[in-house]
Amino acid sequence: MQHTLIALVENKPGVLNRVASLFRRRNFNIESLNVGQTEQPEISRMTIVMDGQDLDARKVEVNLYKLVNVIDVQDVTNQPAVTRDLALIKVKATPEQRAEVANLASIFRARIVDVASDSVIVEITGTEDKIESLLELLRPQGVLEMVRTGQVAMMRGNASGVRYAPGANGNNKNGHEKDEEVEIFTD
Amino acid sequence: MRKTGAEILWEILTREGVDVVFGYPGGANMPIYDGMLSYPVHHVLTRHEQGAAHMADGYARASGKVGVVMSTSGPGATNLVTGIATAMMDSSPILAITGQVHAHLIGGDAFQETDVTGITLPITKHNYLITSANEIAEVVREALYIARSGRPGPVLIDICKNAQIEQVEYEYPENITLPGYKPPAHAPVADLERAAELIVQAERPVILAGHGVVMSAAVGELAEFALRTDTPITHTLLGLGNFPSTHPLSLGMMGMHGSAESNLAIQNADLILAFGMRFDDRVTGNLRNYAPRARKIHVEIDPSEIHKNIEVDVPLIGDLKTVLTELLPMVPELSHDAWREQIEEWRSESNERDILAWPDDGKLYVAHVLHDLWEATVGDAIVTTDVGQHQMWTAQYYQMDKPNRLITSGGAGTMGFGLPSAIGAWFANKDKEIWTVVGDGGFQMTQAELTTAIQEGANIKIALMNNNFLGMVRQWQEFFFDKRYSAVELKNPDFVKIAEAHGLNARRVIEPRDVPSAIEFARSTPGPVLIEFRVEKEDSVFPMVPTGADLDQMIRRPKRRAKVHQ
Numbered sequence: 001m002q003h004t005l006i007a008l009v010e011n012k013p014g015v016l017n018r019v020a021s022l023f024r025r026r027n028f029n030i031e032s033l034n035v036g037q038t039e040q041p042e043i044s045r046m047t048i049v050m051d052g053q054d055l056d057a058r059k060v061e062v063n064l065y066k067l068v069n070v071i072d073v074q075d076v077t078n079q080p081a082v083t084r085d086l087a088l089i090k091v092k093a094t095p096e097q098r099a100e101v102a103n104l105a106s107i108f109r110a111r112i113v114d115v116a117s118d119s120v121i122v123e124i125t126g127t128e129d130k131i132e133s134l135l136e137l138l139r140p141q142g143v144l145e146m147v148r149t150g151q152v153a154m155m156r157g158n159a160s161g162v163r164y165a166p167g168a169n170g171n172n173k174n175g176h177e178k179d180e181e182v183e184i185f186t187d
Numbered sequence: 188m189r190k191t192g193a194e195i196l197w198e199i200l201t202r203e204g205v206d207v208v209f210g211y212p213g214g215a216n217m218p219i220y221d222g223m224l225s226y227p228v229h230h231v232l233t234r235h236e237q238g239a240a241h242m243a244d245g246y247a248r249a250s251g252k253v254g255v256v257m258s259t260s261g262p263g264a265t266n267l268v269t270g271i272a273t274a275m276m277d278s279s280p281i282l283a284i285t286g287q288v289h290a291h292l293i294g295g296d297a298f299q300e301t302d303v304t305g306i307t308l309p310i311t312k313h314n315y316l317i318t319s320a321n322e323i324a325e326v327v328r329e330a331l332y333i334a335r336s337g338r339p340g341p342v343l344i345d346i347c348k349n350a351q352i353e354q355v356e357y358e359y360p361e362n363i364t365l366p367g368y369k370p371p372a373h374a375p376v377a378d379l380e381r382a383a384e385l386i387v388q389a390e391r392p393v394i395l396a397g398h399g400v401v402m403s404a405a406v407g408e409l410a411e412f413a414l415r416t417d418t419p420i421t422h423t424l425l426g427l428g429n430f431p432s433t434h435p436l437s438l439g440m441m442g443m444h445g446s447a448e449s450n451l452a453i454q455n456a457d458l459i460l461a462f463g464m465r466f467d468d469r470v471t472g473n474l475r476n477y478a479p480r481a482r483k484i485h486v487e488i489d490p491s492e493i494h495k496n497i498e499v500d501v502p503l504i505g506d507l508k509t510v511l512t513e514l515l516p517m518v519p520e521l522s523h524d525a526w527r528e529q530i531e532e533w534r535s536e537s538n539e540r541d542i543l544a545w546p547d548d549g550k551l552y553v554a555h556v557l558h559d560l561w562e563a564t565v566g567d568a569i570v571t572t573d574v575g576q577h578q579m580w581t582a583q584y585y586q587m588d589k590p591n592r593l594i595t596s597g598g599a600g601t602m603g604f605g606l607p608s609a610i611g612a613w614f615a616n617k618d619k620e621i622w623t624v625v626g627d628g629g630f631q632m633t634q635a636e637l638t639t640a641i642q643e644g645a646n647i648k649i650a651l652m653n654n655n656f657l658g659m660v661r662q663w664q665e666f667f668f669d670k671r672y673s674a675v676e677l678k679n680p681d682f683v684k685i686a687e688a689h690g691l692n693a694r695r696v697i698e699p700r701d702v703p704s705a706i707e708f709a710r711s712t713p714g715p716v717l718i719e720f721r722v723e724k725e726d727s728v729f730p731m732v733p734t735g736a737d738l739d740q741m742i743r744r745p746k747r748r749a750k751v752h753q
Binding site: 009010014018021025055059062063066067068070071165168 | 304305309312368489490494502504
């Protein structure tokens with residue numbers, strides 16, 4: 001089954017390379033990886049979509065923690081989360097066919113963002129399922145080109161995703177009364 | 188105060204207690220070498236960068252401190268790769284500082300430019316590329332902390348030449364923030380309680396004690412736990428010495444060349460307590476039938492090791508010393524008399540068949556040498572090894588009673604590790620007796636460091652086991668390839684002359700009766716000494732679990748004219 005993980009990482013040069021290298025090194029099969037800014041300039045956010053069981057998602061989580069620049073990882077699969085993907089689809093469309101494409105797009109609340117003499121670009125935002133459905137309907141028209149951003153995800157309200165190895169990044173008190181302050185060290 | 192990048196590097200290193208570094212200068216690190224002259228640091232000039240990396244590793248393992256190695260860019264840095272990978276596999280804290288071409292030349296294929304951070308990404312715990320002197324102070328502090336904390340490991344800093352030369356305002360960075368790096372300490376209370384329950388229920392428990400015991404300084408806690416719960420201990424190769432091997436609760440080493448009683452105990456146990464070890468394939472054999480009757484508790488600081496090879500019932504992610512300290516009050520005093528008796532039966536049968544029974548036919552076996560060496564040094568020397576048969580025999584015959592005594596390349600299996608790591612260990616313990624046990628194959632890979640030993644006056648003793656074969660490969664070809672020997676015979680140089688040419692005292696031993704006097708000669712002669720032992724050519728290590736076989740499916744020593752040597 002598909003798993004969606006959110007990773008917060010330090011916004012430093014080479015961090016994407018470290019994450020990608022880890023996936024290659026540990027033989028993890030990743031379906032999509034999206035990287036972008038967050039509300040904090042020093043932190044970037046990755047949304048990782050992978051195929052596998054819970055144990056595979058756990059492996060990705062704990063291995064990510066081996067990277068010094070990874071701050072937090074959670075699995076938002078089957079959790080109250082909003083997930084979105086954006087696609088630009090260039091469809092063959094003569095002036096006579098445009099109406100049909102526009103009609104399909106509007107049913108999916110997609111937009112036509114460019115019109116050329118024999119093609120149009122449809123922009124759609126939504127879950128993967130929604131994008132796949134529109135794509136299937138557009139295929140008979142002739143899909144010339146497509147680009148997708150890969151999934152991004154955000155938990156609703158105060159909820160947080162699953163952390164398979166609680167305390168794996170040392171953030172958790174684990175039921176102990178005292179916990180060492182390790183964020184700043186002055187040894 | 189304004190300082191150059193090179194001066195800032197040495198300021199931080201010396202302030203953090205670094206007083207010896209191993210390395211090799213070159214074009215891209217000359218400002219660092221120039222800066223070094225003003226600081227109280229001893230530099231060990233090696234003959235090859237790989238030797239320098241292994242020395243830093245040996246120093247780190249013998250001292251518990253971070254070992255520092257330096258090289259220039261390009262080939263200097265790539266020569267470190269084997270040493271860094273060796274440290275990575277065995278979680279050894281070394282800091283590699285490499286020179287890099289000017290920042291404005293990066294990416295342009297300049298002379299001696301290599302993408303060193305790219306090459307070492309998968310074999311370091313973390314690495315840095317520094318392009319400006321402003322970054323050096325914080326990065327060096329971070330690097331030393333990362334190398335030695337949590338699960339230790341190698342860290343590399345690649346410093347561009349311009350960053351070494353630039354002058355910037357310097358202030359010691361008191362506080363450093365690493366938002367994504369927080370080594371876990373405490374395991375969850377609920378998991379500790381669950382573990383205690385399993386421990387109380389168990390009838391046939393066994394502790395698998397690994398390198399983590401030593402690195403977490405949990406030797407005392409391990410002993411207290413084992414004695415209180417009356418639980419036998421078997422060791423990984425790197426865990427030897429974390430509990431006295433001569434204690435009745437110790438079963439010796441586990442795994443491919445482990446003792447039969449260790450492997451039988453694991454396969455028949457109803458509870459496995461894995462302390463700071465990682466279920467490497469060399470200790471598990473066939474994973475599908477590993478410890479089939481046992482529930483498993485795994486105490487480990489690196490969460491990625493949990494469920495990696497073996498799915499466990501209770502993972503305790505945390506620092507071993509902390510976890511054991513918190514677990515100890517939860518378990519009562521226990522005894523497992525029936526289980527201990529069963530294990531003693533296996534042990535005495537195995538003593539007759541395998542490890543303590545080598546043929547008594549007048550020929551010289553490695554076992555003789557190691558047994559005599561162990562007796563002569565009262566088991567208290569630091570022993571480093573290369574990789575192969577002699578390494579396994581060292582693990583079997585040199586009974587380690589104290590931690591940080593056996594220094595060997597376990598995970599990576601790096602030939603050529605023995606001699607340089609012994610030199611490194613000597614810098615950490617100049618008052619201790621240091622031996623390196625090497626084979627004729629591996630020794631020749633880093634033989635050039637004999638000169639380094641002489642130049643530094645390193646008081647190390649080399650026991651060279653010469654069988655004119657790459658012994659372990661030969662053994663595999665004998666067992667698994669119908670004795671079709673392929674590229675394993677060595678036509679060797681005269682090792683005594685080689686040693687003497689470098690300035691060492693050296694002797695050759697052919698007869699078993701000459702072993703004790705040769706060892707005594709080495710021990711009583713100051714400075715580096717080499718003893719070449721001409722050992723039986725086609726001896727094999729027993730017992731042996733063939734690759735992929737179940738752990739209790741061991742090839743045992745054929746019953747020849749075997750005699751028990753106690």
